[in-house]
Amino acid sequence: MPVHTPQKVLLHHIPLKFVAGRVAGGGRKSVDTSISLVPFIDFLIVLVVFLLTNFGSQIVTAAQDDLMRLPDGVNTEILEEAPMVTINRQVVMLNGVRMADTASLAASAEVAPIQQLVQDLETLKRNWSILHPQQPFAGVVVIQGDINTDYRVIKKVMFSTAQAGYSNVSFAVNARGAD
Numbered sequence: 001m002p003v004h005t006p007q008k009v010l011l012h013h014i015p016l017k018f019v020a021g022r023v024a025g026g027g028r029k030s031v032d033t034s035i036s037l038v039p040f041i042d043f044l045i046v047l048v049v050f051l052l053t054n055f056g057s058q059i060v061t062a063a064q065d066d067l068m069r070l071p072d073g074v075n076t077e078i079l080e081e082a083p084m085v086t087i088n089r090q091v092v093m094l095n096g097v098r099m100a101d102t103a104s105l106a107a108s109a110e111v112a113p114i115q116q117l118v119q120d121l122e123t124l125k126r127n128w129s130i131l132h133p134q135q136p137f138a139g140v141v142v143i144q145g146d147i148n149t150d151y152r153v154i155k156k157v158m159f160s161t162a163q164a165g166y167s168n169v170s171f172a173v174n175a176r177g178a179d
Helices: 018-024 037-055 101-109 116-132 151-163
Strands: 083-085 093-094 097-101 140-145 168-171
Touching: 093 101, 093 151, 097 101, 097 116, 101 151, 116 151, 116 168, 140 151
Parallel strands: 083 140, 140 168
Antiparallel strands: 083 093, 093 097
16 A cells, blocks of 8 residues: 555545535635634633622621620621621721721710711712612611720710611611520
8 A cells, every 4th residue: 555645634524515525625715713822811810800809898707816806796787788887996997998996986985977988988979879869778787896996986886877878777786596
């Protein structure tokens, strides 16, 4: 048997015209496509970073560290998506962004709004009304406060949320069964 030059011979012996056209490529694009691995990995990294930055502030961590210990509660409900005001022993934060120092707020007995907190909550309220034009604003805010927080700080935070139009205040607590 003589040696021939290599060529496409697979399924060429079948006498059907459509088989010969498919085997030869038929002038069509190939159904097999290759995905470049580097852009795909870049896309996945961007997606993961996006998800972590957007949903990282929505996760309520029942902080068992030195700065935060949540109180216990018996009558509890599942938290809904709302702005989160966190009060620990050092700072007051809105969705993870520092608003004020807890010590300076506790030093004064005067009930005055926390201006930065009011401004940021009003901005969130305006953004919400733009994104949900047909729905009435519920005014829900969640306060996650340390169990040892001075009541004056809590009072100032609640006064600030009311000034910004958030009248529906919920407190994040550790759920405990009724004894």
